[in-house]
Amino acid sequence: MELKEKLVSSFLAFENKGNIDLDSTVHALRLKAIHNFEKEGFPTKRDEEWKYTSLNPLLKYDFSLFPNAEKSVGFKNVEPYLINDIESYTLIFIDGVFSSFMSETTHEDCDVCVLSSALARPKYKMIIDNYLNTIANKNNSLSELNTAFVKEGAFINIPKNTIVPKPIQIINFSTGSEKEVLLQPRNLIVVGENSHVQIIERHQNLSKNTTLTNSVTEIFVHKRAIVDYYKIQNDTDESSLIDSTFISQKQQSVASVSTFSFGGKITRNNLEFYHEGENITSNLNGISVLNEKQHVDNHTLVDHKSPNCESHELYKGIYADKSVGVFNGKVIVRQAAQKTNAFQQNNSILIDDGATINSKPQLEIFADDVKCSHGCTIGQLDESALFYMQSRGIPKKEAKALLLYAFANDVVEKIKVPQLKTLITKIIAKKLNVQLGFEL
Amino acid sequence: MLKINNLHANINGKEILKGINLEIKAGEVHAIMGPNGSGKSTLASVIAGKEDFEVTEGSVVLNGEDLSEFAPEVRAHKGVFLSFQYPIEIPGVTVTNFIKTAINETRKAQGMAELPAKEMLQLIREKADLLEIDRKFLSRSLNEGFSGGEKKRNEIFQMAMLEPQLAILDETDSGLDIDALKVVANGVNKLKSEKNAVLLITHYQRLLDYIVPDFFHVLYNGKIVKSGGKELAYELEEKGYDWLK
Numbered sequence: 234m235e236l237k238e239k240l241v242s243s244f245l246a247f248e249n250k251g252n253i254d255l256d257s258t259v260h261a262l263r264l265k266a267i268h269n270f271e272k273e274g275f276p277t278k279r280d281e282e283w284k285y286t287s288l289n290p291l292l293k294y295d296f297s298l299f300p301n302a303e304k305s306v307g308f309k310n311v312e313p314y315l316i317n318d319i320e321s322y323t324l325i326f327i328d329g330v331f332s333s334f335m336s337e338t339t340h341e342d343c344d345v346c347v348l349s350s351a352l353a354r355p356k357y358k359m360i361i362d363n364y365l366n367t368i369a370n371k372n373n374s375l376s377e378l379n380t381a382f383v384k385e386g387a388f389i390n391i392p393k394n395t396i397v398p399k400p401i402q403i404i405n406f407s408t409g410s411e412k413e414v415l416l417q418p419r420n421l422i423v424v425g426e427n428s429h430v431q432i433i434e435r436h437q438n439l440s441k442n443t444t445l446t447n448s449v450t451e452i453f454v455h456k457r458a459i460v461d462y463y464k465i466q467n468d469t470d471e472s473s474l475i476d477s478t479f480i481s482q483k484q485q486s487v488a489s490v491s492t493f494s495f496g497g498k499i500t501r502n503n504l505e506f507y508h509e510g511e512n513i514t515s516n517l518n519g520i521s522v523l524n525e526k527q528h529v530d531n532h533t534l535v536d537h538k539s540p541n542c543e544s545h546e547l548y549k550g551i552y553a554d555k556s557v558g559v560f561n562g563k564v565i566v567r568q569a570a571q572k573t574n575a576f577q578q579n580n581s582i583l584i585d586d587g588a589t590i591n592s593k594p595q596l597e598i599f600a601d602d603v604k605c606s607h608g609c610t611i612g613q614l615d616e617s618a619l620f621y622m623q624s625r626g627i628p629k630k631e632a633k634a635l636l637l638y639a640f641a642n643d644v645v646e647k648i649k650v651p652q653l654k655t656l657i658t659k660i661i662a663k664k665l666n667v668q669l670g671f672e673l
Numbered sequence: 674m675l676k677i678n679n680l681h682a683n684i685n686g687k688e689i690l691k692g693i694n695l696e697i698k699a700g701e702v703h704a705i706m707g708p709n710g711s712g713k714s715t716l717a718s719v720i721a722g723k724e725d726f727e728v729t730e731g732s733v734v735l736n737g738e739d740l741s742e743f744a745p746e747v748r749a750h751k752g753v754f755l756s757f758q759y760p761i762e763i764p765g766v767t768v769t770n771f772i773k774t775a776i777n778e779t780r781k782a783q784g785m786a787e788l789p790a791k792e793m794l795q796l797i798r799e800k801a802d803l804l805e806i807d808r809k810f811l812s813r814s815l816n817e818g819f820s821g822g823e824k825k826r827n828e829i830f831q832m833a834m835l836e837p838q839l840a841i842l843d844e845t846d847s848g849l850d851i852d853a854l855k856v857v858a859n860g861v862n863k864l865k866s867e868k869n870a871v872l873l874i875t876h877y878q879r880l881l882d883y884i885v886p887d888f889f890h891v892l893y894n895g896k897i898v899k900s901g902g903k904e905l906a907y908e909l910e911e912k913g914y915d916w917l918k
Contacts (some may be wrong), residue, residue, distance in 0.1 A: 616725075621761040623745035624721050624754070625771075625831060626779040632746075635774065639765025639814075 236292050240378065241271050243298050247382055250299075255468045258362045258665040259383065264368070266380035273374035285308040285591045286501055286530040287558040291445050292475050296415035298382075306408050306439065308335055314406075319652045320399040321433075324387045326599055327406050329416045331385060336473065342388040343428075345401055348419055360390060364423055368451050368479040368507060376503075379417045379449040386419035386448075389432070389585045393425035393455070403659040407472070409440020420450040424458040426483075429536055431650060433464040438472040454486040456510070461649055462488070464502070467495040467660055470525070477503040484510025484539075491518040494529040495660050505534040507517045508570070510515070519548035520644045520657075522664045523556035523588075524639075530559035535575065537566045537600075543574040549641050550581040552588035563595040564605065571600050577607040582614060582640060584633075606658045634667035674699045674870050675839055676718075680731035689715045691895035692731070697839070700867040704906070705874050706880055708914045713874045714758060715894070720872075721749045721755040735839065746874040749775075750782035752838030756828040756845050763815040768827065769797060771815045772834050777816045779835065800833040804860045821848030829860045836864070841872045846880035858883030868871035878910045 234242075246269045254260065275292060276283040306327055315323065322345045325335045331347045338346045344357075351357040365383070369376045399673045405418050424430055438444045445459050454460050466474060474497055480488050506515045521529045535544040550558045560579045581590040594607040614636055622632035641661060648654040675697040682690040689712045697703050707713050716779065719726050720733055722745035733740045740748055763771065777787045788796070801811060804826050816824050825845055832840050842861070846854055861884050873886060889906050891899040893914065899905060 570706050615761070618761045618763055620721075621746060621757060621764075622771075622775075624749055624757075625775040626746050626749035626782070626835065627775055628746045628778060629744065631774065631778060635766055635771075636763065639763060642765040 236294070236296060237271075237274050239296075240298065240381075240610075241267065244381060244664045245513050246275050247299070251384065257367070262366050262385060263381050266377040269371065269377040270381055273377070276374060282532065282561070286499065286528065287559070288499070291499060294413040294443055296413045296445060297411040297576060298415055300411050300414045302325060305518065306406065310439055311335060311404065311406055314404060314435060315402060316433065316650075318654060321652070322399060322401045324401070324403045325406065326385065326404070327379060327413065328408055328410055329385055329405070329418065335376075336440070343392060343395050343397055344388065344389050345397075348388040348421055349384060351390075351421070352384075357388070357390070358447045361421075364450070364451065364453055365421055368481045369449055369477065370452075370479060370503075370505060373477055373503060375447055375475050379419055379447050379477070382417050382418045387422070389420070389422040389430070391424045391428045391430055393427055395425065395428045397428070397430040400433055403432065403434045405436045407440070407442075407444040407446075409438070409442035411442070411444040414445070416444065416446045416448075417444065418448045420448070422452040422460075424452070424454050424460050426456045426458060428455070429459040431461045431463075433463045433465065433650070433653060436468055436472070436474055438469045440606050441469070441471055444468075444472045446472070446474045446476075447573065448474065448476045450476070452480045452482065452488065454482045454488045456483045457485045458483075459486070460488045461652060462490045463648070463650070464490070464492045465657075466493060466497055466500055466529075468497040470496070470498055470527075470649050472498040475501045475503075480506045480515070482506065482508055482510065482513045482515065485512045486510075487514040487516070489516035489518070489647075490529065491644070493657055493660070494519070494521040494523070494531075495664055497527060500527075500529045502529070502530060502531045504532070505536070506544065507536045508538045508542050511539050513539070513542040515542075515544040516647070517544070517546040517548070518644050518647050520641050520661075521548075521550040521552070521558055522641070522661055523551070524553040524664070526555050528557045529540070530561075532559075532561045534563045535565070537564070537570040537573045537575060540571045540573070542570065544576070546577040547644055548579045549644050550579075550590060551584065551637050551641065552581065552590055553584040555585075555587040555592065558590040560590070560592045561595065562593070562607070564597070564607075566596075566598045566600050566603050566605060568599040571602045573600060573603040575603070575605040579609045580640070581611045581613065582637065584614065613665070628673065631667055634662070636663040637665055674736060674845050675872075677720075677736040678732050678734070680716075680719065682715060682732060683727045683729055684715070684725055688729070689726070689895055690719065693892075693895075693897055694898065695890065697870045697872060699838075699870055701888065702835045702865070702871045702873065702884065702886040703888045703890065704886035705872065705890045705892050705897075706876055706906070706909060708819065708876065711892045712895045713850075713876070713892050714843055717755055717841045717874055720748075720841060721745055721753055745777070747782070749835070749837075750779050754832050754835055754837030754840045756825075756832060756842045758823040758844040758847065760816050760828055762817045762819075764817045766815050767812050768815050769811045772797065772831055775831070776834060796834065800830055803833055803863060804830045806830055822850060822853035825849055825857055826853060829857050833860060833864055836869075838869050839872065840864075840869065841874065843874045844876075846877060847875070847876055854880065855883060878906060881906055
């Protein structure tokens with residue numbers, strides 16, 4: 234059976250298993266979503282938005298949709314993937330199931346807990362009704378697929394005037410309990426007026442088995458709130474990730490999303506920002522360091538609907554071996570969005586002849602009093618810079634790494650959690666296979 | 674110390690150096706002069722090991738060891754230093770981090786332990802003072818946005834840090850005003866000893882007023898056509914290069 238048919242035919246069983254209230258919002262959302270997915274199916278390369286990324290290599294697997302027999306996983310298995318030297322709230326999911334004993338949640342000043350419990354409790358009904366699946370793009374069939382099976386993920390609800398005292402780590406592990414597993418985490422994050430939160434998200438396969446994660450995150454950023462969101466993508470060669478993140482911002486809010494892609498087989502990041510108010514700032518940062526046959530596709534959208542807002546986008550990529558990068562950055566400035574400042578930059582370095590980058594800036598500007606720019610460079614390592622460094626005694630390998638580090642550095646510099654910055658620096662060093670005597 | 678024997682070098686199949694012979698002993702300062710396009714910078718790059726050039730004949734021997742098979746960094750570890758005519762800008766790497774890496778990689782290659790951070794800092798400060806370099810300068814990205822003079826001063830600062838046996842200064846005087854020239858020349862003179870040697874490459878007399886060479890060579894069309902003492906420099910100053918043709 235093809236994956237699509239399998240998914241559609243599993244839907245009823247899934248809903249029945251959950252003892253779902255047929256009057257609930259969620260049931261209606263799921264039903265609508267599965268119909269949409271059934272109609273649209275998986276995107277193909279004929280679809281303009283998927284021109285450079287084919288899901289075919291993934292769709293041939295006979296994925297287990299509801300893995301239940303999780304392998305025994307202890308804290309020592311997951312520990313290497315946590316940032317340990319900081320105080321943080323942690324939400325750990327094992328094969329899609331929340332692991333309460335390894336996690337640290339809170340309901341004190343804010344809710345850092347899980348979607349399944351929010352869906353079940355009347356207390357959160359209003360939040361679910363008001364927010365869940367309201368900004369997820371209905372034209373995105375994979376996001377609809379996620380909605381059809383919405384069940385578990387992070388639920389973060391920050392009331393107004395709250396500075397969350399420590400970062401929140403969300404980590405989805407797969408254990409390889411079955412040969413091929415499909416996971417569909419769903420995160421809902423609501424940040425109230427004047428509040429501030431830092432979130433780090435990671436997906437990690439603990440086995441050599443195949444995993445496909447189809448993740449959806451909705452983030453609502455209210456007036457003057459600040460959200461820093463970091464995505465670490467450094468998974469195994471057997472793991473693929475489709476991430477769709479939708480952000481709605483109210484006036485004077487600042488939302489920053491940084492995507493660090495270092496691993497995985499196929500990674501697709503859909504990142505969409507929607508402005509609902511004036512004086513909003515959106516920051517989109519990305520670093521991809523890829524080798525072998527890795528494939529990372531960053532599709533971003535910033536939809537400027539209101540005046541006096543700004544967006545800053547900076548994506549850098551380093552591609553070795555036969556790796557493939559895709560950057561598609563769309564910026565829409567609607568007629569009402571006068572005095573918009575929108576800046577976009579995509580810089581790539583191709584280290585080897587077999588590596589590829591497809592870079593496509595897309596600006597659609599309907600307002601006349603705006604500042605918008607985009608820049609796109611694709612280059613190789615500067616040979617004269619290498620010789621310069623070598624002539625000072627720095628071996629070629631280290632010189633290359635130093636140049637690549639320096640290339641990625643202005644994005645690394647934007648990380649506001651020092652321990653995360655150290656981790657990212659270390660991962661880059663490992664990827665480039667060097668040790669440098671200092672941190673940039 | 675350095676012995677260049679019948680050196681021929683090509684770039685993209687075009688012969689630039691056509692049989693250079695040169696011997697430099699420890700404690701000496703040599704100047705190579707010549708018109709544009711005579712091969713001066715090529716000679717400097719070939720000694721430092723730039724891979725764009727193909728050595729077709731002859732050899733470059735340092736302390737009895739043929740350098741031709743060595744990568745540029747290995748030559749640097751063995752004591753060759755090239756001050757670039759156009760130092761490269763490297764955004765994102767600070768002057769301090771760059772020189773630290775260079776020093777420690779060199780020490781590693783020589784079988785020595787890394788220089789402790791405190792000593793490194795002391796050394797950096799001492800040498801920066803010698804070149805009258807502002808401390809703030811050291812935390813800036815290497816050469817990025819530096820003026821011509823700042824770049825050259827930074828080159829000599831790196832030379833002071835690395836203490837090479839053979840320093841090749843390629844057009845170090847170009848782009849310098851007279852005050853900067855004095856600072857740079859003063860730095861080079863202070864670093865000069867009986868154990869090291871300097872090869873100056875220039876087509877102006879100016880630098881030679883401040884760093885006084887023991888020997889002068891005129892490079893023309895890929896060959897050294899004349900060598901001599903101070904009198905040769907004066908002759909060139911007076912007559913230009915035309916009389917050599």
